[in-house]
Amino acid sequence: MTDAAAAPRPIDWADPRLLVRVRRRHGRDAWLRAAGLTALGLAVLMLAILVGALLYNGWAAFTQTHVTLEFEISPQRVKPEDPGAGNFRAIVQEAVYGLFPEVTSRRDRRELMEMISSGAPYLLRDRVMADPGLIGRSLRMAVPVSDPFDQLAKGLIDRNTPESRRRVSDAAMARFDRLVAMGLVSRPLNVGLITNADSRFPELAGLKGALWGSFYALLVCFLISFPVGIAAAIYLEEFAPRNRWTDLIEININNLAAVPSVVFGLLALAVFLGWFGLPRSAPLVGGMTLALMTLPTIIIATRAAIKAVPPSIREAALGLGASRHQVVFDHVLPLAMPGILTGTIIGLAQALGETAPLLLIGMNAFITQAPDGVMSPATALPTQIFIWADSPERGFVSRTAAAICVLLLFLVAMNATAIYLRRRFAKQW
Amino acid sequence: MSPVKMTARGVNVYYGDNHALRDVSVDILDKTVTAFIGPSGCGKSTFLRCLNRMNDTIPTARVEGSITLDGQDIHDPAVDPVQLRARVGMVFQKPNPFPKSIYDNVAYGPRIHGLARDRAELDAIVERALTRAALWNEVKDRLSSPGTGLSGGQQQRLCIARAIATSPEVLLMDEPCSALDPIATAQIEELIDELRQTYSLVIVTHSMQQAARVSQKTAFFHMGQLVEQGDTTKIFTNPSDRRTQDYITGRFG
Ligand SMILES: Nc1ncnc2c1ncn2[C@@H]1O[C@H](COP(=O)(O)OP(=O)(O)OP(=O)(O)O)[C@@H](O)[C@H]1O
Numbered sequence: 154m155t156d157a158a159a160a161p162r163p164i165d166w167a168d169p170r171l172l173v174r175v176r177r178r179h180g181r182d183a184w185l186r187a188a189g190l191t192a193l194g195l196a197v198l199m200l201a202i203l204v205g206a207l208l209y210n211g212w213a214a215f216t217q218t219h220v221t222l223e224f225e226i227s228p229q230r231v232k233p234e235d236p237g238a239g240n241f242r243a244i245v246q247e248a249v250y251g252l253f254p255e256v257t258s259r260r261d262r263r264e265l266m267e268m269i270s271s272g273a274p275y276l277l278r279d280r281v282m283a284d285p286g287l288i289g290r291s292l293r294m295a296v297p298v299s300d301p302f303d304q305l306a307k308g309l310i311d312r313n314t315p316e317s318r319r320r321v322s323d324a325a326m327a328r329f330d331r332l333v334a335m336g337l338v339s340r341p342l343n344v345g346l347i348t349n350a351d352s353r354f355p356e357l358a359g360l361k362g363a364l365w366g367s368f369y370a371l372l373v374c375f376l377i378s379f380p381v382g383i384a385a386a387i388y389l390e391e392f393a394p395r396n397r398w399t400d401l402i403e404i405n406i407n408n409l410a411a412v413p414s415v416v417f418g419l420l421a422l423a424v425f426l427g428w429f430g431l432p433r434s435a436p437l438v439g440g441m442t443l444a445l446m447t448l449p450t451i452i453i454a455t456r457a458a459i460k461a462v463p464p465s466i467r468e469a470a471l472g473l474g475a476s477r478h479q480v481v482f483d484h485v486l487p488l489a490m491p492g493i494l495t496g497t498i499i500g501l502a503q504a505l506g507e508t509a510p511l512l513l514i515g516m517n518a519f520i521t522q523a524p525d526g527v528m529s530p531a532t533a534l535p536t537q538i539f540i541w542a543d544s545p546e547r548g549f550v551s552r553t554a555a556a557i558c559v560l561l562l563f564l565v566a567m568n569a570t571a572i573y574l575r576r577r578f579a580k581q582w
Numbered sequence: 583m584s585p586v587k588m589t590a591r592g593v594n595v596y597y598g599d600n601h602a603l604r605d606v607s608v609d610i611l612d613k614t615v616t617a618f619i620g621p622s623g624c625g626k627s628t629f630l631r632c633l634n635r636m637n638d639t640i641p642t643a644r645v646e647g648s649i650t651l652d653g654q655d656i657h658d659p660a661v662d663p664v665q666l667r668a669r670v671g672m673v674f675q676k677p678n679p680f681p682k683s684i685y686d687n688v689a690y691g692p693r694i695h696g697l698a699r700d701r702a703e704l705d706a707i708v709e710r711a712l713t714r715a716a717l718w719n720e721v722k723d724r725l726s727s728p729g730t731g732l733s734g735g736q737q738q739r740l741c742i743a744r745a746i747a748t749s750p751e752v753l754l755m756d757e758p759c760s761a762l763d764p765i766a767t768a769q770i771e772e773l774i775d776e777l778r779q780t781y782s783l784v785i786v787t788h789s790m791q792q793a794a795r796v797s798q799k800t801a802f803f804h805m806g807q808l809v810e811q812g813d814t815t816k817i818f819t820n821p822s823d824r825r826t827q828d829y830i831t832g833r834f835g
């Protein structure tokens with residue numbers, strides 16, 4: 154051994170070579186920080202562009218142009234003993250013609266009627282059926298205008314394009330402007346977007362059916378995947394012996410979580426519809442299909458949460474003479490619950506946005522009323538977006554974007570719930 | 583001379599390939615405190631965990647040999663390990679309170695074994711256990727606050743209270759005073775002395791003075807082997823093995 158090894162050389166902290174090293178280290182720190190910030194900035198920018206584009210395209214669908222008309226509900230048109238069978242079309246026609254007495258030719262009158270939503274007679278019928286006392290009286294009511302005039306009111310149709318290439322003729326435009334001048338046109342919040350079911354007419358189409366369809370499908374999905382997932386995870390973590398079989402099962406579960414969702418759709422098509430003969434388009438089948446996909450997520454999350462429970466807690470309970478199920482239900486599950494719930498909600502949020510398997514089992518049908526149970530045909534939010542995105546009418550463009558906003562809103566709400574639960578129930582030990 | 587409560591004959595324990603205990607044979611007498619002493623890592627905790635079959639819960643652990651409680655082999659298929667652990671209670675080396683309230687920590691054992699007929703009786707059991715573990719005065723005003731919020735020494739006493747609340751016939755205590763101040767230690771030693779009137783106790787300790795104070799029998803472990811056992815006074819005044827002598831006089835360990 155040399156003397157130097159025995160007595161280490163004192164460090165000269167002011168040595169310039171050392172200072173260079175220190176500076177270089179600081180430089181690298183700054184570089185790492187900048188890289189991270191840039192990446193984060195890019196991610197936020199992308200998100201902002203996405204949300205911005207959706208809101209820009211969708212804002213028009215959050216309001217709906219209405220025109221207020223005076224309807225004469227005469228007993229000749231609507232029989233009090235059977236109001237549903239009344240000729241409401243004629244009443245709407247009378248109301249519109251009354252505003253434009255100078256329009257008499259059949260062609261012009263038809264064009265006049267095109268201004269009002271074709272659904273107006275049905276809205277009027279529903280109103281009268283809810284309150285038969287209206288028969289024989291006159292009723293002021295706002296009804297939606299048809300899609301081209303809604304676009305016109307929102308400034309989405311350029312008045313300067315030549316008439317031949319415009320969906321609204323000069324005469325029709327002038328008549329609409331007259332309605333505006335009379336103060337009959339209003340643009341309230343588009344409540345129908347949430348309270349109406351789907352419709353051929355964009356001005357009447359809403360998400361009610363899709364919301365209920367998604368709700369029922371997620372309910373079925375939750376009722377199946379939550380208990381089954383937790384039971385499977387408990388068995389695998391607490392009871393299963395460690396051997397080749399359980400390893401194989403574990404690998405399969407992890408792989409299942411990565412299987413493309415369309416494959417589950419094909420499976421459901423073959424098994425649930427083909428063998429079991431369950432109805433097409435039913436939220437029950439949709440929920441069962443989504444449960445297949447959510448199950449691995451819940452099992453994996455539950456197992457991770459159970460694993461995170463410290464073994465000393467298990468030992469303490471076993472040492473007091475608790476049996477396996479008491480250890481699980483009294484100690485392990487309560488401690489694992491925040492993790493389990495978080496995983497479940499994230500799984501359900503994924504299921505909410507899942508489209509492909511639902512398309513395969515027919516949850517993209519055109520259905521104009523909300524489902525009244527898990528067996529009646531329905532659409533779901535993502536498939537409704539798919540249908541609307543596919544529709545030619547201009548009005549569906551903004552409605553598609555608005556529907557995506559609604560879907561994103563639900564996803565954000567669910568993920569926020571997951572975060573809240575994790576914070577709220579996080580225990581320390 | 584007290585009757586024998588538990589016996590161990592030719593006990594070997596393996597953790598995978600690690601042969602942690604070699605051919606240990608001990609008698610644990612009723613109404614007696616038996617102290618296990620020995621250097622760290624020599625297998626004291628391992629042996630203690632054999633006595634209530636806690637090693638069953640470690641997948642890699644393998645236990646050989648025969649252990650009896652009141653003459654019955656505890657590995658007999660007729661013996662339910664759950665029942666056994668209720669009769670042979672344990673205080674673990676590391677305090678491990680449940681992340682529940684102080685009250686629920688102590689009441690858990692009596693609850694699962696149905697020892698209390700009503701709430702009043704359960705309250706009485708909890709109070710008595712906490713009092714005997716010298717913790718009652720410190721926690722009586724916050725029984726509903728979490729047991730994990732107590733200090734290390736308080737948690738240790740909470741675990742003792744939890745173990746004695748079920749009135750086990752044999753109580754295994756793995757270094758029960760390792761985090762306690764002298765006053766609390768004295769209170770626990772008093773408790774041990776009191777419990778000895780009815781139960782059989784086994785205590786692991788690194789304090790020679792404590793072993794000498796509270797135990798009547800002592801067993802000295804060294805590198806997985808039981809080197810020497812006998813009356814505490816004999817072990818401490820006149821050990822027959824050189825290693826025992828070296829250990830208790832502080833020459834190693
Ligand atoms: N769960 C386990 N898995 C594997 N090996 C273990 C396990 N528990 C203990 N061992 C091993 O068994 C041997 C004895 O350990 P044990 O805990 O019984 O020692 P000890 O005498 O209680 O020591 P200390 O006084 O430090 O608590 C050690 O070599 C240890 O590494």
Ligand SMILES: [Mg+2]
Nearest residue numbers: 626627675756
């Ligand atoms: Mg130990």
